[in-house]
Amino acid sequence: MPIALIDGNNFYVSCERVFNPKLEGRPVVVLSNNDGMAVARSAEVKELGVKMGTPWFKMRDLARKHGIVALSSNYALYADMSNRMMAVLSQYSPDQEVYSIDECFLGLEGFGNFDLVAYGQAMRRQVRQWVGIPVCVGIAETKTLAKLANHCAKKALAGTNSVCDFGRLSEPERSRLFSTIEVGEIWGVGRKLSEQLTHRDIATVEALRKADAKTIRREFSVVLERTIAELNDISCMELEEAAPNKQQIISSRSFGNYVYDIESLSQAVASYIAIAAEKLRSQASLAGLVQVYIRTNPHKADSPQYQPSLTVPLSQASDDTLLLTRAALWGLKRIYRPGFAYQKAGVALLNFSDAATPQMDLFSKARDNTRLMEVMDRINGIWGRGTLHSAAEGVQQGWRMKREKVSPGYTTHWDQLPLVT
DNA sequence: CTATAACTCTCAA
């Protein structure tokens, strides 16, 4: 069965351009949380040689020289645009896996007699017209190959024009094309693996495709063995249409400025617990463990480093924000040491069980806050996260992250819509 | 010793 992988071109930048057409044709980057580093670059910025993950302060001079526009990330906007894009694409197949904010797989079972390249072009046109986002389409027999075909479509390899169907390539054509692509481009082959494979003279997609799967399994892993199968048109990865419940929920953030006192850390930890616990309740799970960690800036090698973490077991699994907060703050108090410049804190909820069948604690004296949590979730659902929160989260919140260049909430706030005057 | 828990490493977007 053919599989299509549709991926937005520098998605965050494209979202910003939909609402601010002046950005069209100009070099634009979108920065990570805290305005830290580049997480999306327009073609013009890539042209200037700016790599993914470049810290903003390191490209400042280049930005001034070439008039690069830098924007803080506006996830509310991107999530909204993503939903619209996915809705349009879902019309092209009954089988859709939303793989990430900017890409999805479509199962094309029974489409064998179609002109798939024309079908891909139709998707592109409609997403562009209805949502405003440019996308590329890769089509092949397996997910791994569809990802690779998408890469070829983006780079305009093998004479493709934003849509690439490997089904059209003869075996010699494939062989020739794959010989020109580095192994590192393959889905699942990251920095480490590329390096090791290249050392063993497996430097291209073609070389890995032809490598002996059993040997690779022995010397590397099952995962890479599966990748080889997928490169040879043998599908090992199902289309996962319904996202399974999470097995862990993490919430962490870097601070806008260094934090030294336990009061600020406590407020931050309480806030992160509130975010994580809300997600936990939305999937009807209970957490049995709460992990807290704090961290100094690892990039600042000359200042004292400290990155402790602690996992706190609960006597009874829970989804109660207040109870989880107490556990996390108890842990924080144990790992906190004064005199360090903390840059980041985080929490994780672990060891999940089903909220429908809780394992009760015979001696528990914890009060039941189920109704309170329901009310809190409803209020925050209507009026926005943080409308109703625990006192532990604090009020001043001087530790909050920086977002100095955010675009307006074009799709979520009436009062932020730019008016034509 | 075995089974499992806990932790570490790698990868992805």
Add this chain to the structure above:
DNA sequence: CTAACGTTGAGAGTTATAG
């Protein structure tokens, strides 16, 4: 003027621990 470098999740493999 200086300092300024993301977040979330999964899975495999390894090590520690309990019974």
